[in-house]
Amino acid sequence: MPARIAFEFETPRGHRTTSLTYERRGTGAPLLLLHGIGHHWQAWEPVLDVLATERDVIAVDLPGFGASDGLPQGCAYDLTTVTPVLAAFCAALGVDRPHVAGNSLGGLLALQLGREKAVRSVTALSPAGFWNQSERRYAFGTLRAMRGAALSMPVPLIDRLSRTPAGRTALTSTIYARPGRRSPEAVVAETLALREATGFHQTLAAGRTVLFRDDIPSLPVTIAWGTRDRLLLRRQGVRAKQTIPGARLVRLPGCGHVPMNDDPALVARVILDGSATA
Structure with missing residues (x-):
């Protein structure tokens, strides 16, 4: 059964409190899973049990999505707020620098956690933030x-x-x-x-100016893109590789934007391999 934890996190206006819902399974090195906008932790169900054979898997509902609380009033749903929330969530669970895998919005958050060296490795599945304006x-x-x-x-x-x-x-x-x-x-x-999803519109509003432009040196990064992604077109994976030259770029044949359901075995292998290189 999913669990729930309340904790404090830092904001420019001081400490705030929120509560997130999560599912935790397995043993091994900790692995944090982050879903996309409008989804919930259950997006990872097709790969959870396979990952849990080798990892201590923590799939969380992001703030304002699934069964988690929204952010406190006055907190923006942007990278500078949500990534500290996730870091504080891990600290509240007693988890230090987990591996992280994310899809779409979750992939962008995973990369941001990697940029801040808050994780051991990053696997990003069709991450947001590598688009041009028309895309x-x-x-x-x-x-x-x-x-x-x-x-x-x-x-x-x-x-x-x-x-x-x-x-x-x-x-x-x-x-x-x-x-x-x-x-x-x-x-x-x-x-x-x-x-x-109570955080849907605020998250979209915060994403209007988001572009991921920084390299993530000295950290294992895997970027994977489905060949049939209809939401974030796969050419954005090439831009991601140009931004993060040391990243491993993986093609997911026949997979869409949320690939965990389309090919669970392949996606689980990509995540396990990506989190084994640290």
């Missing part, structure tokens, strides 16, 4: 449309659509290359997570 506008417009659709549909309709491969495709094909593989229960849960 960012396209991605943000798509995300707003997905959120609007989730908000407009009654729950019984979402449940009915989730029961057929065609319905699951209609609900999730933007992020999955193989949406028919996702279980009906998972599709319903993540659609509800998208519509109920």
Whole structure:
């Protein structure tokens, strides 16, 4: 069962308190998993048990997403606020410099934690922050449309659509290359997570000016991109490699923007390999 922990974190205005929900499994070196915008920790379910055979896996709901609290009033959902929250979360669990893997927004946060040397290694799956302006506008417009659709549909309709491969495709094909593989229960849960995400609009607003431009020397970094990513186009992986020349750039054949469901075995191997090089 997921757990919940309350803790303090530092802001320019002093200490604040928040509470995050997380799932923890396995033994070994600690591995923090960070999901994308509008999602929840369950995005990692397809790979959790495999990772837990070799790692102490901690999959967390980011602030304002899933079952976690939103940030306190006056706190922006930007890198300078959310990364200290994640560092304080790890400290509250007694975890020092874990490996980290993140997808999309979570990949950007993972890279930021790597830039701050708060982690041992970074694996970023289709990370945000390597777009040009037209690509960012396209991605943000798509995300707003997905959120609007989730908000407009009654729950019984979402449940009915989730029961057929065609319905699951209609609900999730933007992020999955193989949406028919996702279980009906998972599709319903993540659609509800998208519509109920209290941090969605603030996170998008904070991302308007985000570009990841710094190298991360002396830290193992893996960047992986699905060949069928329809949200953040795979050419952004080339830019990521140019920004972080020492990174290992991995192609994920047949995978979409959230690749953990499309090819669990491959994604788990990429994460385990990336977190074994530290």
